Amino acid sequence: MAISMAQALNAAMRDAMQADSSVVVFGEDVGTLGGVFTVTAGLAEEFGEDRCFDTPLAESGIAGFAVGMAMQGFRPVIEMQFDAFAYPAFEQLASHVAKIRNRTRGAVHVPMVIRIPYGGGIGGVEHHSDSSESHYAHIPGLKVVTPATVEDAYSLLREAIDDPDPVVFMEPKKLYWTKSEASMPVRTAGFGQASIRRTGSDITLIAYGTTVPTALEAAEAATEQGLDIEVVDLRTLVPLDDATIVGSVTRTGRCVVVTEANGFAGIGAELVARIQERCFYSLDAPVLRVTGFDVPYPPPLYEHHYLPGVDRILDAVDRLEWEDQSKSA
Amino acid sequence: MSERSAPGRGSGAPHPDAGLEAATKNEVQHLPSDSPVRFVTPDGELAPRAERNGYEFPSEKLLLSAYRAMVVGRRFNTEATALTKMGRLAVYPSSRGQEACQVGGVVVLDERDWLFPTYRDTVALISRGIDPVEALGLLRGDWHCGYDPMATRTAPQCTPLATHMPHAVGLAYAARRRGEDLVAMVYVGDGGTSEGDFHEALNFAAVFNAPVVFLVQNNRYAISVPLSRQSAAPSLAHKGVGYGIRSEQVDGNDAVAVVSVLSDAVAFARTGRGPVLVEAHTYRMDAHTNADPVGRYRDASEAEEWIERDPMTRLEAYLSAAGVLTDSDIKAANDAAEDFATGMRPQLNANPEVHPLEIFDYVFAEPTPQLREQRSQLEAELAQEA
Ligand SMILES: Cc1ncc(C[n+]2csc(CCOP(=O)(O)OP(=O)(O)O)c2C)c(N)n1
Numbered sequence: 181m182a183i184s185m186a187q188a189l190n191a192a193m194r195d196a197m198q199a200d201s202s203v204v205v206f207g208e209d210v211g212t213l214g215g216v217f218t219v220t221a222g223l224a225e226e227f228g229e230d231r232c233f234d235t236p237l238a239e240s241g242i243a244g245f246a247v248g249m250a251m252q253g254f255r256p257v258i259e260m261q262f263d264a265f266a267y268p269a270f271e272q273l274a275s276h277v278a279k280i281r282n283r284t285r286g287a288v289h290v291p292m293v294i295r296i297p298y299g300g301g302i303g304g305v306e307h308h309s310d311s312s313e314s315h316y317a318h319i320p321g322l323k324v325v326t327p328a329t330v331e332d333a334y335s336l337l338r339e340a341i342d343d344p345d346p347v348v349f350m351e352p353k354k355l356y357w358t359k360s361e362a363s364m365p366v367r368t369a370g371f372g373q374a375s376i377r378r379t380g381s382d383i384t385l386i387a388y389g390t391t392v393p394t395a396l397e398a399a400e401a402a403t404e405q406g407l408d409i410e411v412v413d414l415r416t417l418v419p420l421d422d423a424t425i426v427g428s429v430t431r432t433g434r435c436v437v438v439t440e441a442n443g444f445a446g447i448g449a450e451l452v453a454r455i456q457e458r459c460f461y462s463l464d465a466p467v468l469r470v471t472g473f474d475v476p477y478p479p480p481l482y483e484h485h486y487l488p489g490v491d492r493i494l495d496a497v498d499r500l501e502w503e504d505q506s507k508s509a
Numbered sequence: 510m511s512e513r514s515a516p517g518r519g520s521g522a523p524h525p526d527a528g529l530e531a532a533t534k535n536e537v538q539h540l541p542s543d544s545p546v547r548f549v550t551p552d553g554e555l556a557p558r559a560e561r562n563g564y565e566f567p568s569e570k571l572l573l574s575a576y577r578a579m580v581v582g583r584r585f586n587t588e589a590t591a592l593t594k595m596g597r598l599a600v601y602p603s604s605r606g607q608e609a610c611q612v613g614g615v616v617v618l619d620e621r622d623w624l625f626p627t628y629r630d631t632v633a634l635i636s637r638g639i640d641p642v643e644a645l646g647l648l649r650g651d652w653h654c655g656y657d658p659m660a661t662r663t664a665p666q667c668t669p670l671a672t673h674m675p676h677a678v679g680l681a682y683a684a685r686r687r688g689e690d691l692v693a694m695v696y697v698g699d700g701g702t703s704e705g706d707f708h709e710a711l712n713f714a715a716v717f718n719a720p721v722v723f724l725v726q727n728n729r730y731a732i733s734v735p736l737s738r739q740s741a742a743p744s745l746a747h748k749g750v751g752y753g754i755r756s757e758q759v760d761g762n763d764a765v766a767v768v769s770v771l772s773d774a775v776a777f778a779r780t781g782r783g784p785v786l787v788e789a790h791t792y793r794m795d796a797h798t799n800a801d802p803v804g805r806y807r808d809a810s811e812a813e814e815w816i817e818r819d820p821m822t823r824l825e826a827y828l829s830a831a832g833v834l835t836d837s838d839i840k841a842a843n844d845a846a847e848d849f850a851t852g853m854r855p856q857l858n859a860n861p862e863v864h865p866l867e868i869f870d871y872v873f874a875e876p877t878p879q880l881r882e883q884r885s886q887l888e889a890e891l892a893q894e895a
Contacts, residue, residue, distance in 0.1 A: 230686070235713070235716075236709070236712050236713060236716055238709040238712065238713070240672075240675065240705060240706055240709050241675050241706070241709030241710065241712065241713050243675075244672065244674070244675025244676050244678075244679065244706060244709070244710065245675050245676075245678055245679035245682070245713050246679060247675070247676045247679060248675065248676040248677060248678060248679020248680030248681070248682070248683060248693075249679040249680070249682065249683040250679075251664075251676070251679075251680050251683075252679075252680055252683035252684050252687060253683075253687070254683050268705070271669060271672060271706075272672060272675070272706075275669045275672055276672060276673075276676065279653075280665070281871050281872070281873070281874075282653065282871045282872055283652075283653035283654045283665050284653075284654050284657070284658050284665055284871075285652060285654070285867075285870075285871055286870070286871045287654075287657045287658055287659050287660075288658050288659060288665075289874065320872050321872050321873065323873070343874075344873075344874035345873045345874055372877065372878070418877065419877035419878065419879070420877070420878075420879065422878060422879070423878075
């Protein structure tokens, strides 16, 4: 039976709660309602409101409360309802969640998962479509994870809950209803291992989360031009799998990084810098980025202009310097 | 299940307060007394009974231990201030004048209780028995937190204002769920009460019936900003009322009153009746830190007025008059404080040992490949320097 990413995430929490009684799920509307995206559906019923509960509507309070609970040996999995509504909790994440292990020389650590539905493409009004992963990835002490497949959604969330460090778990809401025939439980690769979703010899497309399906689509479309494109899904941004990236780009010699987030000072910039530092002599062309524009995420009627789609990726592919002109359209 | 119960308190393991009916809103007097609770006048005399607002006298034993800790605390404040002048501490936010609060919030705790202090609360740390050199870690700069929070049940001193407050609530709530009847005592300044996290923490504590005591040390200033610019409420204690939290205000320079009100608050929280907010009216006699030009925002005459209400002389006068404290006790306490200061001096005069590669050790449980690379880079640089 096909299962959606939202169901896979739900199953991951259920199985983790079953396996470990210290796992607790809380946030806004996660209890009786089961989450605005139904990701926590049924957990309160099954495990009781001790294990899955609604809190006051206060994101900083939720994150700070989780710190205290984690200090007592609980494993909080907290839900921030939408990307832009996690910002009130930013201080807790930056100043405490990320740093407490470091501040205390390892004496205190606060394993917890901060689940954030993120990204656009669902016609949300403002503050419901931000790609905020760069903010978190820039904070030492936070792991940042974003699944692109149903299988990874389950596996990465289980791993995030088991992880001894705090994990910001970015859920691409556009992909919540993506389905797969996967049977749960499923385990995929661990943190820090990228996945080559499609092998190819001409170009490497680097994507994660929301942009993985788009990159795959672009790669498929490019076969018409006779191009053989490899697609790397990073899966985890922190820790980052330099080895797979370097291996792929060294082989192909050309690379385009695709992110939905606006490009300025973002993950894309980080990736391009790293590739340039490590693969300079293998590169046949400058590494390009395809990203959202540097504007606040636009209103629903404009978002298709903002989102990097297949065409924009193929345009970038065309802009790569091709010695063999036959490969360029 | 009572309306004030934590989620699911009816299911799972029994709580330490199982069978104890959580107080209902009607049973609990939420409003603080009209004026700060007081036991002893600034001259060290017994205040009129009405000013006690029904609170009990603390035991002589407790008052004597508070007195001794305050004498040490006062000496520590002068020593640490001197150490900044000698460049031994990066900065020191003195709590001179606030010793009754510093000590009062700690002597009422059991070993199993947790303390959540701020940068100003180093005297509270040493009153908890934390080694003075470890207690000064943050301010000395050899690490962010010099003591082991788990072993001492004392959270790292918090620098961002009020952000430690939801931690105290989460911890106290979680401990209760685990079946431990501990209380979390959290310190915050008057300025900190304006921060969002203060309010979120109060609300969470009330909703989850968490055994937390919030101690607001109202020392009249947030760096240079006076209380009048911080709040228009009748008192900071009133801030608890709207959340359904029992609230009280106390003369923070009257150690007897502070110990009495806080003992009561801790007992209230421990027996599962919910959190308590206590505002202690006190005064920061020194500058905000050694780096702060205090003359720019307040008159010297104001400080002089407060020196007359010094918590140290006040307690000493009261205990002496009550025949609890003899001259030789006073001398013994001062000698002990001197020993304490002399004892810490050589350790703090020595240059702290630093281990540069350690900065990579506690970012994650296992370093990322990127951190490993950077560690090797620093290692190579250090080898080159050597
Ligand atoms: C979130 C935050 N904003 C600003 C500061 C800078 N700051 C440090 S102490 C202070 C004043 C705090 O006053 P108060 O809460 O009354 O405590 P006190 O220093 O008087 O003990 C300020 C503004 C800070 N530490 N944290």
